[in-house]
Amino acid sequence: MKSGVQRDTILVVDDTPDTLGLLTDALEAAQLTVLVATDGKSAIELLGHVTPDLILMDAVMPGMDGFETCRVIKADSGMAHLPVIFMTGLSDTGHVVEGLEAGGVDYVAKPIVIDELLARIRVHLANARIANRTRMALDATGRFLLAATEAGRLIWCTPQAEKRLSEAVPGFLAAEFVLPRGLRLANGNRVLEFSFLSRTGADEFLYRLTESGGGQEEAFIRDYLSLTTREAEVLIWIARGKSNRDISDILGISPRTVNKHLEQIFTKLGVENRASAAALAVGALATRH
Secondary structure, eight states, X not given: OOTTOOOOEEEEEOSOHHHHHHHHHHHXXXXXXXXXXXXXXXXXXXXXXXXXXXXXXXXOOSSSOHHHHHHHHHTSTTXXXXXXXXXXXXXXXXXXXXXXXXXXXXXXXXXXXXXXXHHHHHHHHHHHHHHHHXXXXXXHHTOOEEEEXXXXXXXXXXXXXXXHHHHHSTTOOTTTOBOOGGGXXXXXXXXXXXXXXXXXXXXXXXXXXXXXXXSHHHHHHHHHHTOOHHXXXXXXXXXXXXXXXXXXXXXXXXXXXXXXXXXXXXXXXTOSSHHXXXXXXXXXXXXXX
């Protein structure tokens, strides 16, 4: 091994000493760092202190089995991204499905063929690195994006999206959040909409989170000031003190489009700047009964 090269870390969870010994020797020979847990509970405790790059999980263990352990891991937004490969002598379709539904990315049967296992590990480590780089890039841009399973359970979200959800959903917990039916969440005057962007994994779907005031204020401003619906939405957020970049993220449109709408708003209202436009909007809303 070359000095300075960081080794990937694999957590092996298995209650059989012979299997642990075999896998530890094989993984270390493949230049991987190995962590070991002999049951689901100790694996969860270990994950509270260190985050591996991948988990090899025995499906059948006393106490908390591998399927339940995986479900606990996937319910934690801080660990949900970890790829889990199940290992078991159970090869019928029911157990394969259960493993995948629990959040596993792959399934290998015992007795384990080491070369095949290593090949699968390399593939999933590469996929995980790509996914992590993508999420880091999304976090850096401050976009309102999130990923969920087909059933609607939250897998991960950018810090901006988490902040917005926390503000709009009382008692919001990422590990428990499930996307609302209709992909639209109303809470008082705030409405969050989840716009599907793309499928990013076997059971991972990417959404953009946008927000409106619920439509009532926008509709009033639109009619009162003779604006289009989109112009009214932009003006409402200007009146709430949001920057063009904020409005771009909130409404899911480009900053350039926001600028074009502002130009039209200024022309229609006969004003020269956003402060004057905001003042007209606030004054108009004050006339509502």
